[in-house]
Amino acid sequence: MFTPDSIDVKDERFIPFISQEQIAARISLMGKQLDRDYKDLNPIFIGVLNGSFIFLADLMRHVQIPCEVDFVKLSSYGDQKVSSGNVTTLKKVDARLEGRHIILVEDIVDTGLSINYMLDQMKAHKPASLAVITLLHKKEATVHPVTLEYVGFEIPNAFVLGYGLDYAQQGRNLGQIYILENEK
Ligand code: IMP
Numbered sequence: 001m002f003t004p005d006s007i008d009v010k011d012e013r014f015i016p017f018i019s020q021e022q023i024a025a026r027i028s029l030m031g032k033q034l035d036r037d038y039k040d041l042n043p044i045f046i047g048v049l050n051g052s053f054i055f056l057a058d059l060m061r062h063v064q065i066p067c068e069v070d071f072v073k074l075s076s077y078g079d080q081k082v083s084s085g086n087v088t089t090l091k092k093v094d095a096r097l098e099g100r101h102i103i104l105v106e107d108i109v110d111t112g113l114s115i116n117y118m119l120d121q122m123k124a125h126k127p128a129s130l131a132v133i134t135l136l137h138k139k140e141a142t143v144h145p146v147t148l149e150y151v152g153f154e155i156p157n158a159f160v161l162g163y164g165l166d167y168a169q170q171g172r173n174l175g176q177i178y179i180l181e182n183e184k
Pocket residue numbers: 051076077083106107108109110111112113114115158159160161165166167
């Protein structure tokens with residue numbers, strides 16, 4: 001696994017923040033919780049691309065009940081560290097979602113804009129239930145109110161990188177989560 005002591009992207013230095021071991025332990029617990037909560041419901045995980053792909057891959061392998069997976073892709077921040085305030089869908093879900101138990105999978109909820117947009121989109125499909133699981137939540141930054149059923153880690157309002165999360169498309173391949181050095 002790629003877990004350097006620090007990593008530079010553009011002109012910014014990032015340092016370790018949440019270790020591989022901490023992430024793995026939390027995901028294992030979340031998997032057990034999902035097994036209990038979704039027993040006999042055959043939930044469908046919907047990963048919000050690109051950021052959620054590593055979290056979703058690890059999470060699904062800790063889930064032992066029957067389940068399915070699909071993906072949506074939203075427009076991203078571009079190369080910025082702050083939200084542009086606009087969200088659009090770049091790829092829709094292929095699966096039929098009416099009457100299904102949907103679990104939306106996010107890497108991080110920051111302002112809450114993206115997840116609110118996703119929840120609105122999903123509600124239109126008339127699912128039997130709709131829940132959100134996010135690896136990270138920047139609670140202080142969330143200005144669009146949202147209920148998050150499952151949260152891996154509450155983190156401060158600082159820019160993080162790695163384990164699927166990017167800065168200017170870089171750093172997704174890091175095996176743990178890093179934080180901007182001057183924000184720790
Ligand atoms: P929101 O719409 O402001 O809640 O932002 C959600 C999306 O912004 C996430 O799915 C990420 O793609 C991206 N994002 C927010 N904060 C960070 C961060 O600290 N590092 C990397 N990406 C982030």
